[in-house]
Amino acid sequence: MSRNADIHSLEIKRSYLGSSLFGWLCAAATYICIAVLVGLLVTVLVNGVPWLSWTLLTSFPSRDPAKAGVLPALAGSLWLIGITALVSIPTGVGAAVYLEEYANSSWWRKLVQLNISNLAGVPSIVYGILGLGLFVRAMSLERSVIAGALTLTLVVLPIVILSTQEALRAVPSTIRQASYALGATRWQTVWLQVLPAALPGVMTGVILAIARALGEAAPLVAVGAVAFVAFVPQSLGDEFSALPLQIFNWAERPQEEFHGLASAAIVVLLAVLILLNTGAVLVRAKYGRRIKW
């Protein structure tokens, strides 16, 4: 009897040790990540904040660090993410709705699904080369805003599709059944019940995708975007720059001042990201209020 009791207490203690050890390891991993992140942010802020000024936001790039600014790059980035969002959200959400709500399960559907999942993992430079061949050369769009935005659309489309599918799958099938049982058509069910219920999840995916588009440099270099653009893009056919390209351009210069400018441009990029995220949180708060399963 007493031996049995010993073994029992020993077992409990061992598993407790193991689990608390695991907990500590996870906590360590978390704190390492946070430390790296905070370190990065602090470095960027320390280097960049002295260079943040109204001039930075309203000036064109220049050889003189005191006069240089990110205006064309910022405007180019906003153009890019705007058009990328306009093209990729309807297409991506549409494709996801088709795959989840309309397509019957068949080998064809499985093939398409497999391809989309794989495309999400393709390095963005590959899309850049595709964009160069397809949009810049074959469709002769040249090095235009539209060519860059369409290339970025290729990059983010799989992300939008996959995250939307995820959000649609999370909507309980009892909702669809209830809707059909009340005599709703498939279109009414998707548009009035499933999509609104999935909206918060869809928003999360869209924001991730847009953030990705905002940060991409490689595909833009491939389609021929340049850092030195002396004007703000006025139309879809204009040449453009983008914030990541501007940052890269400044960071690789020898002069210290430009490194500070690069950090300041990173702060601008982060600010745009935070604004986008705030927008998403607001939309989620507005539409997600009633949805708690």
Next chain:
Amino acid sequence: MVSPLKTRSGTASATDATQHNTEAMSNTVTDLRPKPTLKAPAIDPTRPGRSADELADAPAKINVADVDFYYGAKQALFGIDLVVPERCVTAFIGPSGCGKSTLLRCMNRMNDMIDESSVKGSITLDGQDIYGPRVDVVELRKRVGMVFQKSNPFPKSIFDNIAYGPRVAGERNKARLYEITERCLRHSALWEEVKDRLDDSALALSGGQQQRLCIARALATEPQVLLMDEPASALDPASTSRIEDLIFELKDQYTIVIVTHNMQQAARVSDQTAFFFEGKLIEAGTTTDVFTNPTKKQTEDYITGRFG
């Protein structure tokens, strides 16, 4: 050693139930009926169901003929033949997993949505085959409404839940929608509880309130047939009796099929009762006959509580 014990306890509980029933009735009903002789669920005389003749005379609203149903390779229904008479209440009873919900879902083709399921045989609504090639399923479901076994309100406001059916059918007038909402919520005994918070989320309601909301929602589309899968499973006695009153009111206009595990309820509200066992229809007939004079041993055992 075991079986006599089992039988005895079964009989005992049946007798208990009978006594309980008789008591309940002598409290509420003044005239003294002859004591129920054998069966646990007694038929309440104050709410006479349709008589056998009336049932036989009523035109068939739904006619189920030789229906087999398969979930993939698994057969769930075996050669079901059943007539659901118009403007009558038909109760489906039987142990869990015997196929009541499956047959119910066949009647408005909700089973279409289950992958790899298949139906054989024919089901007609007013003489039209509902599985025919040119049938508009959307139109069918407007005529044959359904209350699900698990309540499933939309993650929207109470008002939007009820107004959804009329809206998808084309009703745009807000005042009219409010009128429908109030009428349906009153019918399902929920109005008093929610009249001040029609714009609150339906998911914030209690389980029983959600169930009544789903009943109200099904009523809002004014179907000809109402399929109710255990509509009172999460309700307290007061709401249950309100729902039973509602079924009584509705059966002058609607044809109702109700699945229930509550024998008393089946006996109280239905005109016709169908007893299912392991995917087969064992016995169907007027409720009075099935409960007082079952022809099959299985039916008798089930309604007296000896198994299931």
